[in-house]
Amino acid sequence: MYAKRIMAAAAVAFSGTALMAQDTIRIASPYKVTVLDPIVSAGGGNIEAYGLLFSRLMRTDKDGNLQPGLAERHEISDDGLTYTFHLRDAKFSDGTPITAEDAAFSLNRAAKDENSAYPAGFAPIKEITVLDERTLQWTLQHPSAPILANLDIFNAGIVSKDDVEERGEDAFVVDPVSSGPYMVEEWKPNDSLSLTANPNFWREGLPKIERVELLEVSDANARATMLMAGEIDVDRAVPWPQIAEVNNTEGVSVKLEPSTVLQLVLPNHTRLPFSDINVRRAATMALDREAIAKAVTLGNATVANSTFSNALKFYDPSISMPPYNPAAARALLEEHDLMGTEITMMITPAIEQIATLLKAQWDAVGFKTTVERVDAGLWWSKMADADYDVTSSWYFNETDDPDLAIRWALCGTCGSHSYYTRYNNEEVNELTEQALRETDEAKRADLYRRIQEITVSEIAQIPLYYTPYANGYSDRVKGLGLTPALQWTLEEAELTDG
Helix, strand or coil, rough: CCCCCCCCHHHHHCCCCCCCCCCCEEEEEEECCCCCCCCCCCCHHHHHHHHHHCCCHHHHHHHHCEEEEEEEEEECCCCCEEEEECCCCCCCCCCCCHHHHHHHHHHHHHHCCCCCCCCHHCCCHHHHEEEECEEEEECCCCCCCCHHHHHHCCCCCCHHHHHHHCCCHHCCCCCCCCCCEEEEECCCCCCCEEEEEEECCCCCCCCCCCCEEEEEECCCCHHHHHCCCCCCEEEEECCHHHHHHHCCCEEEEEEEEEEEEEEEEECCCCCCCCCCCHHHHHHHHCHHHHHHHHHHHHCCEEEECCCCCCCCCCCCCCCCCCCCHHHHHHHHHHCCCCCCCEEEEECHHHHHHHHHHHHHHHHHHHEEEEEEEECCHHHCCCCCCCCCEEEEECCCCCCCCCCCHHHHHHHCCCHHHHHHCCCHHHHHHHHHHHHHCCEEEEEHHHHHHHHHHHHHCCCCEEEEEEEEEEHHHHHEEECCCCCCCCCCCHHHECCCCC
């Protein structure tokens, strides 16, 4: 769901740091931290930082199970419309108590504030009421099966109402009072974010690591070199071709961690040629998606069969896209007088290799493909304006529930116009709303199966492959991982002598 942010950085800036303090962990990432207010941005680097700075009412443990967070317990009414949360005795980093007023303020900002970048997870909330200092209640407009799990989405972090209102949002976005395991020590935009342990963190005895340095290093080779030289402890994104080299270096290794990431081709349904189902079908059959996945990820990805990530609940492994068949693709183009159809494929530098493979395979069956190269900012702008023919990108989902993924990528009336493809099927839109409200798991499974059937048959998008996160770790790091929701398990991690 989030494009890579490219920045200028060099490994030399961090030279001479191979001998690091045992109480500091250094994580190098290509993803920028641009703002510290959890509602303002859905950028990947920001999401990772939010998880370290802000606790939420619920939390997902390292095994993927939903657990009590700042709310030590909750009750749900029989009709599924009223949720009552009882907050534990906890404090912000400045020592002030975390109250139900703070929780209501934070959730209202995520759900209703005009600056909220991602309110979809809380759209069903009708009203939030403070019953007393440590009791919060909300009422929903209608039942919502994933609403409880959505409380662990990155923008549901609890902030201090007094901090935001007294110092103002401009101050808050650069140095917030925190409720999570860490608080800001120093932030140098476009360079690094240094964090130190929150002495008032509600999980007693945690975090175990005193300091965290999030370093922004866009160059993949530089990050890998820094990891292998012992200059950093974690490389947030090891490119597929470098995994073997890292794994062959003593003291470091790459972990392939579960994700909900789906790499896909995005066709514009509002204009020719991809508004034509025959073009979409031929373009799909022209692609050897297994070969593409193997070439790009060196065998570390799984070929996608559905418009759903295979890590989501209700994913159906029996669904299948039109198979690779270049002869059938060419015959389809000939039958509908589409030979020589011109395609302009808009790409960013991040997908250059994928684009080369797509172009070669499309041209081989009779398309004429032109590549339009743009930077990430222009890419998003043109996507929002539907000013493109076709492109490729990826997205991830914040939880294992498919509701938000569908609203982002397949629902035409849910805000993002089906990931800006303008795919709009009325039945899919209606099924999306039905599945949100349905609390019976078997019935939800049927609804989501139908959504997959429709979107695959109409080729809403062309799914390519499912990928894990590939992160490099020093052997001295124990117990650290990145969850599918882009959250580090840093509060429970440790550093050893080797």
